[in-house]
Amino acid sequence: MERIPILRMGEYLLVTIQVDMHDRLAMTLQDDLTNRISETSAKGVLIDISSLEIVDSFIGRMLGNIASMSRVLDADTVVVGMRPAVAITLVELGMSLTGVRTALNVDAGMDLLRNSLDARKDALYGSRIH
């Protein structure tokens, strides 16, 4: 069965969607990611959608579901690389991806995840002295 690869890098999981996904593939990714977060105790998920030419309501819903499920499993999600034409279309479609954190590119997305994890560790263990 066709699958979208999920890469592990330390405490993070990385996904690059490079194909035009049919609906079942999107559902499979949602399930696979949820399982991997739980197996690896990942603290953050980065989803790169810079190759996606469209995001329709189905894919938008999948991104929202992944963000919600990962939050329940104690991981942050950030979606990066959305093309401007996709953003314009998505908003006109009526989806504003509420609850999904976004960043312009992979670097900015990783910064967001790291900062968020640091803030959580600080809150847990008290501020570190540098």
Add this chain to the structure above:
Amino acid sequence: MAVVSTEATPVATESDIVAVRRLVRETAAKLGFSLVDQTKVVTAASELARNTLIHGNGGEMELITLNGPRVGLRLKFHDHGPGIRDIQLALRDGFTTGSGLGLGLGGAKRLVNEFEIDSQVGQGTTVTVTRWK
């Protein structure tokens, strides 16, 4: 209005939705649509193709290229499904009979210039959308 070409393609499986997106994208690009307009019409086609598959039990899409006086792309999604009982309700954001978000029909309408639904309960539904260049 000059119809330049007409092409029919099946909408019977999930892979057909992907094929519809590709066909609409290629045609819109060939007609010289801007990138944003291509993205809008492809997204609308994706929503409508999914409706045809899920709510209409499959059907087909007719792709019509219009040229003169205006250049445009017209898509007709046709199915022999159960039909839509209340079109106004079906167009409302958030209304759904399936498991989706209820953005498909109303969302697709916002992404095109012309939108028409012809639906007979028990007979089927035809949704026709046009996006002008």
